[in-house]
Amino acid sequence: MSTGPNRILDEFAKLMTDAAGAAQGMRREVETAFRGQAERILNSMDIVQREEFEAMRDMAIKAREENAKLLARIEALETKLSGSDNAAGKAGSASRSPAKK
Structure with a gap:
């Protein structure tokens, strides 16, 4: 195990990686919800x-x-x-x- 500043940097890098993964997941979720809503609106407009x-x-x-x-x-x-x-x-x-x- 690393100690000192290296351990803090490793933990910080891990935290940023996890945050980036969560942000990507949220982005996909928002895109899916937006596409579904847009499709419902377009279908109701008989386009x-x-x-x-x-x-x-x-x-x-x-x-x-x-x-x-x-x-x-x-x-x-x-x-x-x-x-x-x-x-x-x-x-x-x-x-x-x-x-x-």
Whole structure:
């Protein structure tokens, strides 16, 4: 065992080490409590989490792209139908002859 001033310094160093450990433990405890409280507040405010927002944004982008493709298909089909209606209308009117009385 050490005696004299060395013993006092050793005891003081031990005390400071214990105090630092206790302070770290308190810090972790306060952080945990703060995070829990902040999470409860955010949940009560109906705020969306970042992951949910990103997922919904990706779904919206995909839906817009699909809508654009479907719109192009509809326009192509309408063009095709209007083209075949015009051709059928011309062919039908040419085969009809005016009725004579």
